[in-house]
Amino acid sequence: MxxxxxxxxxxxxxxxxxxxxxxxxxxxxxxxxxxxxxxxxxxxxxxxxxxxxxxxxxxxxxxxxxxxxxxxxxxxxxxxxxxxxxxxxxxxxxxxMDIPDDRFRPDTLVDKDEIREVVWEGIGKLAEKDREIIVLRHFQHMSYREIAAALDIPEGTVMSRLFTARKRLRAELDGRISPEDG
Amino acid sequence: MECEKACLLLMGHLDGELDDRSRLDLEQHLEGCAACRREESAYRRLTAMTDSIGFIEPTETEWRAHWEAIYNRLERGVAWIFLSLGAVTLLLYGMWHLAADFLLDAAYPLILRLGVGFAAIGTIVLAVSVVRERIRLYPTDRYEEVEL
Known part of the structure; x- marks a missing residue:
């Protein structure tokens, strides 16, 4: 520091x-x-x-x-x-000349692995707000305090926003990943 | 504790962010609620998967190019300021002379001066508009080299 x-x-x-x-x-x-x-x-x-x-x-x-x-x-x-x-x-x-959307194509983001590809696809389908909080927690490994500071929201809101985002991600993955996976 | 609140607290529990009291309350609820235990298990799997998905990292060569691109952009930022200042100065100088030596000179026919004046204004507005659009689109225009 x-x-x-x-x-x-x-x-x-x-x-x-x-x-x-x-x-x-x-x-x-x-x-x-x-x-x-x-x-x-x-x-x-x-x-x-x-x-x-x-x-x-x-x-x-x-x-x-x-x-x-x-x-x-x-x-x-x-x-x-x-x-x-x-x-x-x-x-x-x-x-x-319409250009296809090339965002969140799992084959360009992760090495070949079915579960990872499905999770990336699921993350790609989330709303930007939900995706961002997943990113901060799971990719940036930020604590709730750091997330609150980064997003300028109260610390108490972080948990509820994470809950909403994870619930939506779970719904996206529902039926695509079996309970034994992961 | 209601199941709705327990599900919310599960997030903090899985992330290791609950204080002792909330954690004990939640654990007590989980002991007596099979539905919330199933939720805990599902979210635990979900967070483990999300934690481990990773991504393809750029190569070392790409990282080197990354810093070089940043360095170049920093340097070019200064160059653009000077270039813009120079261009604006020259433009003002040109406009001043066009106005003083030609547009306000009664020796030239009025119709000619009006024509040149309007054409000059139109050219300037068009040029500014095109440059502004190019600057605005440049960062997203990755298809400019596509040949049809």
């Missing part, structure tokens, strides 16, 4: 090498979060890059006494949801 603080202070003085250390430390985690929200490898890489660039530009406003990742995660999630919004609003080129 102390070492990270020193690195952040160097970033705030304009050191790109120091920011490189931060990127190196968090890029895998950021990619995982973006992938689970966007469901596409190339998009996840692009958007996590964009989030790091935005974080660097805003780093002087960041309080270096606080942990970096929850702050960065808010930038990342905004970038992901902006991306999804832009994608939805993108003008369609026409019926003949």
């Amino acid at each position: 102390q070492a990270e603080r020193q690195t952040i202070l160097q970033c705030q003085k304009g050191s790109r090498d120091a920011f490189g250390e931060i990127v190196n430390r968090y890029m895998r985690r950021a990619y995982g979060a973006a992938l689970a929200i966007l469901g596409n490898r190339d998009d996840a890489l692009d958007v996590s890059q964009e989030a790091f660039v935005k974080a660097y530009r805003a780093i002087r406003r960041f309080d270096a006494r606080r942990p970096f990742y929850p702050w960065f995660y808010r930038i990342l999630r905004n970038a992901c949801f902006d991306w999804l919004r832009r994608r939805r609003n993108r003008p369609r080129p026409g019926l003949l």
Whole structure:
């Protein structure tokens, strides 16, 4: 934590090498979060890059006494949801050129494994809000306190939102995975 | 405790986030409620599966390219600011001269000056609109190299 603080202070003085250390430390985690929200490898890489660039530009406003990742995660999630919004609003080129949705294709996300593929598909079918809380808990391994801080919601709400999201995920997987699996 | 509340608390229980008192209350309820025990078992399987699904990681080469792309974008951000400032300065200079040396010069016929003036305004508006659209679409336009 102390070492990270020193690195952040160097970033705030304009050191790109120091920011490189931060990127190196968090890029895998950021990619995982973006992938689970966007469901596409190339998009996840692009958007996590964009989030790091935005974080660097805003780093002087960041309080270096606080942990970096929850702050960065808010930038990342905004970038992901902006991306999804832009994608939805993108003008369609026409019926003949309609581009198929390539998000949450399990074969591009996980090594061949039936259960993993089915779970990924299920996650892909969730609403963005439900998917995000699953991501934070299961991919980012955040505590309820960290999730509450990242989403700016009361800690007590985290449990109920997780319950709703898991219930919906369970319904998506119902009948596709037998009770003995997992 | 009602089953509805027990199901909610199950989440905290499975995630190791319950305080001692809630945990004891829940355990007591589970001992006497077969339906909630089945729910616990189902959610335990679900959380274990979700925890373990993982994803294909980018290769080391892709990670290196990832940082290089970020570094380039940081550098290019500064370049874009200077380029934009330069372009705006030149544009203002050009517009000033167009207005002073041509549009306001009565030596040229009025119809010609009006025509050139409207065409210049239209070109500027179109150029700004196209550039703005390209900037807005660039991050999502991964099909630009598709040949039909």
